[in-house]
Amino acid sequence: MTAGRFVGQRVIRREDRRFTTGEGNYIDDIAVAGMLHAAFVRSDFARGIILSIDTTEAEASPGVIAVLTAADLNAMSGPMYSTLLGEAAAAPPMRALADGDVRYVGEPVAVVVARDRYLAEDAAELVFVDIEPQTPVIGPVFALDETDQIVHPERGTNLAQSFPVNDTPEVEAAFAGAAHVVSRQFTQSRATCVPMEGRGLIASWSPSSQTFEGWVSSQNSHEYHAHMARVLGVPHHHVRLRTGDIGGGFGQKVMVTRDEDCIVLASKALAMPIKWIEDRRENLIAANQARAEILDVSMALDEDANILACTVRHVEDVGAYAIGGHASASGNLANIFPGPYRIPLYGVGSRSAYTNTVGRGAYRGPWLSETTAREQMIDHIARELGIDPLELRRRNIITDEELPYTSATGMVYDNMALTGCLEQAIEMVDYEAFRSQQAAALQEGRYLGLGLSTYVEPGAISWGSLAAERAVLRIDPGGKVRLLLGSGEHGQSVGLTMSQLVAEYLGCGVDDVELIQGDTATTPFGGGTAGSRTSVIAGGATIGAAKVLRDKVASIAAHLLEAAPADIEVLDGRAFVAGSPAQGLSFAEIAHVAYRQTDQLAGGPEPDLEASHRYQPPNMFTFSNACHVCVCEVDIETGLVDLQRYIVSEDCGPLINPMVVEGQVSGGVVQGIGGVLYEHMAYDDAGNPLASTFLDYLLPGAAEMPIIEIGHCETLADTEGGFKGMSEGGTIGAPAAVANAVADALAPLGVLTGEFPMGPSQIIDLIEAAASASA
C-alpha cells in the first residue's frame, strides 16, 4: 500500500522535545499537596508463620505517621482481582498485606507512611517481624510432583490450573506410524519486565465525599479504576485516576498489584494522600515475574520430513500470587503452538504450579514459550535428520496458496505473509553466503552460527473488556483537534500514530492533534495499551471518528460556503470548495461559528464538531507474523556470544509510522536477547531471589547489541486500515533465533541445547558435556 500523506510516514515525535529536555511528567515528578511517602516492610522468608509484628519502635521513629499491618488494612478491602478475568481467576484470593503467614520473599508485611522516603525506610528497618520459617516450595515440578508441602493451604493443592492432555487417537496413531519421532525438553528461565520506571502511584482518599483520586503509572487506567473502586468499596463514579508520562511497562503495569492496593487502602485508612514509588530492588524481587516454563515437545514426521503431529507437555511456575490467569502461557499455547506450519494434529497438556515465589504476571508476549520451544525444536529436528533447518521450514511452512488456513487448533490464518517473511529474511541475511562463511570459519577454528525463528502473533485480542475501543474526537473552540482514547501509552508513540491517523482521515496537520489518555473521568472506557492492540482497535476507532468528524466539518463548511458537502475538501486544517483552496475556512473559523455563532447555522447542519466512534475488530485475534534470523560467533574458550547480525522480516499490515514499528521491533528483540543471554531471575532452594539489583539481573547493554535490520512484508488484515498488532513480536521471535544461532555454532562440537539462560558459564558447561559424551 502506498503511503498516505501521513499514514506510512516517518513522522518524528513532538513529545521528544519534553523528554530530551527533562520536562517529562512521570509519577515521581508529580506532587499532591500534603502527600506522605510509603515504604514497605517485606518478608525475608519464602514461607513461614508470622508469630508477631512489633511496630512500636517504628511508630516512634522520626517523621512517621503510621505503620500499618494486615490488621489495619486487609478487612477494609474489597476483593482484589482483574476485572477482565473475573473474581474466580484470582485463586487464591489476593490479600493486601501478609496475614498470619508469608508466602514469598518480598511479600509486603507492613507499610510505613512517613514524611519522606528516607524516614519511611528508617522506620521500616525498625519493624520487627518474627517469622517461624517453613520449608518453601521452590520449582514447579517439585511443587507438582515431588512434595506434599502446600503453598496455599486454602487451595489444598499446588496445581494452580491445568489443561488436561487432549491427545486424540489420531495424534497417537500419527506418532505410532511415523518415520521419525523426535522429543526434546526446552526450558525458559525466569525473567522480569524491568521497565526503567517501576511501579508507583499517589493515592488520595477524601472522607468527606467518599471519593478517591489517584495518579497512577498504568498501562490501563480504566482497569485500575474498576479495581480500585471495588477495593475501596465505592461506586464506580467515586473514583478518578489520571496518568502522566509512563516510563515503560511491558505488562507489569496492566493490572493493579497488591502493593498498589495497600497504598490505596492506606490513603483511606489515614485519610491522607500517600505516594509510593517502587525502588529497583522492589521492582526486581516483588513485582510480578514471568517466563518460568518447561516444555516437553514431541514431533512426528514422515520420511520427507513433513511434520505429521506434535505434542506439548507444559509446566509453568506461576508463583504464589499470579496476576490472574491471563498471564499464564497455557491459553495461547493451546491455540497457536503449531505456529506458521502445516501441522495437522496437535495435542497439548499444561499444568501451572504455585510456588513460594513472587507471582507471575504479563510480560511482553506472555505465551512466547510456544515459539521458543517450537523453533528450537525445528532446528533440533533438522540436525537430527541431517536436513538444513531452512529446508525443513520450507517444507512445512504454510504457503500463500493454502490461505486461509485453519490450524489444528481452530485458528484461522489469512492475510499473512508466512512464507513471504521467511523468504525475505533469508534473502536479507544472504543465507547461502553465510553457510559458506560459516564453513570457512570452522576451518580456522571459529564457530559461527545462524538461527531462524518464525512465528504467528495473536495480536489485538478482542474479548471481554478488551473487545473494543472508543475514540472521541473533537475540534476545540480554538480550532485544534482533541482525541480522547482509553489507551495507556508508555513508549509506543500512541499519541503520534493516532495523530497521524486523524491528520490523514480528518484533514489536518499531525501537530494539530493532541491525544488525551489515562484520565478515567474524561476518556472513553478502553482496554489500555498492551497485547499489541492499540493500532488495530484504537486505530480503528480513531479512523472511524475522524471520518465522521470530517463529514461534520464538511457539512458546516458547505453551509457557510454555500456549496454542496460533496464538493468540500478538508485538508491541512481547512475546509474549502474543491479546486479553490484559497476560498475556504480554517478549523478555527469553523469552530468559532459552531461554538459561538450558532445562528449562522440556523436551518442547516448541527453546530457539532465532535464525533464518537466505537470499533471492534472482526476477529478475536488479528494475526501478524515475522521471521527472525540471528547470526552469532561463539568464543568456545570463554563461552561469550558475539551477536553479529540480526534480521527481522515482519508483516504487520500497513505501517502507520515505520519509525515507530521498527522501534517496537528493536526493543522487543533486545528483550528477547536478554532472556537468553543475560537475564536470569534465579531463586535459591530457600526461595531467596538471587538477582535483586542490576549487578545481578543483567539487562542487555549498548555495547553488545547487534544492529537490527528490519524488512517488511505487507498484507492487509480485514481490520480498519488493514493494521495488525505487532509490538510484542520482537520479543516473541528473538529467544529461539538466538538460541538456534548458538546451537548452530556449537553443533560441530556435538553440543545439544534447550535450556536458558545461555550465559558464558552455561555454554562452557555444554561444550564440556559434549566433549565428555564423545570421549
Added chain:
Amino acid sequence: MADVQMPPAVPVSVRVNGTARSGEVEARKTLADFLRDDCGLTGTHLACEHGACGACTVLVDGQAVRSCLLFAVQCQTREVVTVEGLTVDPETLTPVQQAFQDCHGLQCGFCTPGFVVSVTAFLADNPDPTEEEIRIGLSGNLCRCTGYQGIYAAVRQAAAELRGSK
C-alpha cells in the same frame, strides 16, 4: 506520631545550571534527590539508585557522573548541570537532543535524560568516535525500550552535527 525530633539537617548550597540553589537537607540526601525535591528539577530520574543504569547522570564540573552516588553536601564547591540546563535557549534543542528526536532514540523517555547528558559529555571528550567507541561510550546507560538502535544513530548524527558546526 510521637513528638520525635527530626534528624539534623545541614545547610547546603549547590550551583545548579548556573544558579546557586540552597536548602537544608540531611547529609545523606543524594544529589539526585536534592535536585528533584529541593530544586524542583525532576528531569534527572532514578531508575536503580545503585549506580548501574545511568538514568540519574548529571554533569559535575563538566564530567558525567551518577547523581545517585553523590551526596548533595559533597557538591557545594562544584558546578552541577542537569538535563534541564543543557539547552541555553529553551526553544532550541542541542544537537544531541535534536538527534535523539530525529533518530527515535527514545520511546518511554525515562532513561533519556541520562543518555542525553552522558552523550553530551562523551562527545565533548571524543568528538569523532568510532562505532566501537560509541558502543562502549553508551554502555553505562541502560535502555529497555529502544534496543539501542535509535540511540546509536542519534550519537552518530549528533557527532557529525557537532563536528560540522565547528
Added chain:
Amino acid sequence: MKPAAFDYHAPTTIDEALDLLAAHGDDARVLAGGQSLVPLMAVRLSRTEHLVDLNTIPALAEIGSANGSLSVGSMVRQRTIEHDPTIAATVPLLARATPWIGHFQIRNQGTVGGSLAHADPAAEYPAVALALDAQMEIRSAGQTRTVTAENFFEGLFSTCIEAGELLTAITFPTRQPGEGFAINEVARRHGDFALVGTAARVAVDNQGAVTSSAIAMFGVGTTPQRVTATEQALIGADQDADLNAIAQISSTELAPFDDLHASASYRKRVGAVTVRRALTDAIEEARDG
C-alpha cells in the same frame, strides 16, 4: 533505596582526616569516589555514624615520581589514570586496566585508593597492585606504615586497614627494559565485573626467554591471587614454550566460588584462557622492548 543517616565531615588536610578517624574509630568510614561504597549504603549493607569525605583533600590526589617508582595518591581519579601519558608510559599495567573499570561515568568519580580499599576480588586494580608488588602507604594519626600488596588484601572486601587508618598513597614500580604487561578478562557485558581475569607482568632476557613474571588473577576467590606455580613454570620460557600448557597450571592453584554468573569450574577453566592470552601479549611486548 535510601542510605541510613550519618554525620558528614569534610576535612581539607590529611591530618584533619586522620584526627577524625582516630576520634571516631569503628564509627567512621571514609568516602572516596563512592562508586562502590554508596550503592552499599543505598541498600543499607553499609552504614556509618561518621562519613569522612576525602574528596576535599587535594593532598591525597597528587602523583609523584621517584627513581624507578611512581607514587599515586589514593584519591587520584580513575579517569586521570586512564588519560595520563606518564602513567601510560611508566606504569602501563595500571593504565591498561583502567578502561575495563565500569563505564566512563564511574571512572570520572572512582579513585585508585577507593578501588583498592574496597577490595572487590573481581576488580582489576587489586590484581594490578598484586602483579606489580605495589606498596601501600597507610597512615594514622600516630604513624605511617607501608604494606606490600601481598599483605594488603586479607579477605572478601577486606584489607589490613584498621579503624583509624587511611590509605594515602600507592607506589608502583615503573617499567624497566625487557618488561611487558597485559590484562585480560572475561566479562558478560562491557564494564561488568570480570567473571575471571589476569593481570600479568613479564620480564625477558636478551634472548627473549622469560626471567620472571607476576601473574595475578581476579574473580578467583576472596582476594586476587598470584598463581606462583604458573609463574615458576614460566621461567625460561622461550619462543617454543607451550603457553597453553603453562597457563593450565593456574587452574590447579585456584579455589574459586560458584555464583549466579559463573561456576567455580568455569573460573578455573576460563581463568587459564585469560592467563594464556595475557601472557601472550605481555611476552610479545617484553620481547619488543
